[in-house]
Amino acid sequence: MADEVTLYADGRSPFVCRVKIALNMKGIKYKNMEEDLQNKSGALLNYNPVHKKVPVLVHNGNPILESLVIVEYLDNVWERVPILPQDPYEKAAARFWAKFIDDKCIPALYKVFSSKGEEEQVITEACEQLQILEDELELKGKKFFGGDNINLVDIAADFIAYWLQLLEEATEMKLVTRSKFPKITEWAEGFVNCQVVKEMLPPRAIMLAYYKNRFGKI
């Protein structure tokens, strides 16, 4: 029986990209339904009435929501090229870091740019979260959070590897400098150059234009 996989997406979103990377890693064929978030489709609202957001993955008619839940789902159903570690303890650790990135890092980083970097406290908070990731990379001493290959944590941190840099460029506000965060810088370069990741990232020009319009200095 052929699997029917549809992804309701916005190509610019780092959350959507997490799912795309996972699909790409596992070589899963899917149909991409690009959503206009100002004018959401009936299908999207039907599949995600609670949050009304992308990404939504529909597999054989069943909708799965929330990017990290979707990634774990893909890992459960398509066992090749595992994204989560097999060992329960390592799995718990991976989930912990993915959650930390989602709950703490990304909101703290967004705040810096949405507050136009005017509040020192906001910048300090964001740097504190980044430092925690920096320390973890230092501790692990490997190319990726997942070791020699990317795993759930690297995927969860995709925003930091790619979008953050573009936000910095658009707003002329630099947070992640090579001198301050050498490990993160190195990790980011490695991550965006992975074949499975590279193919899924939205073009720089599009993101720069979007960010300049939303956050940039006029």
Next chain:
Amino acid sequence: MVGSEVILLDFWPSMFGMRVRIALAEKGIEYDYKEQDLPDKSTLLLEMNPVHKKIPVLIHKGKPINESCIIVQYIDETWKDKSPLMPSDPYTRAQARFWADYVDKKVYDALKKSGTLKGEQQEKAKKEFIEILKVLEGQIGEKPYFMGESFGYADIALVTFYCWFYTFETLGNYSIEKECPKLIAWAKRCMQRESVSKTLPDSKKIYEFFMEMRSKLGHDHIQKVEDFSPFRGRGVFLKHGRLVRIRY
């Protein structure tokens, strides 16, 4: 000694800690319960959860696992032979994860707001909270539990808030049972399980704890230094312009 292979760092009124206690009880796991005297965090806690410095922390064979939902999944995956907590089917499992995530993102903040704000803001917060509960109630529907016939992960994520309902109903002067009867019926059904009834403290005890803590903090003069969260164990507040640490 079997007990010391599994240690739980916890704080008795914490609904997050309770989730872990329920999971351990469901699996019949013996463990060493170490009550944390928040805010005086023990060296062990700070060592085992350096990133968040929060309870609950499960220590298994010397290695720490943090975040209540992650701990519950770890328990389920490690002690596989008895009482599965996650659905076996990947799709239902994803749904269970989604709903536990929803509870985490929505219920705690809404509950807190509905009890601690005043006047018009409180009314608004109450409404929001009830709406969230109604969504959850809708998901349970006519089923005995969130995902169907079996008690599991999503139920565990939400049911531990049940012992806190009385406190916020009293503060906000409303009845959750009136607004969401099916949800309360579900909660009472869960309470028929020993793992739940033996874990959840009496609602009145929770209320007393909350009122005592609130009077120590001087409710009207509390300013958030960070997320006001007694059971998250930060314990540092700004009171009359000075940083104070409060003992519970």
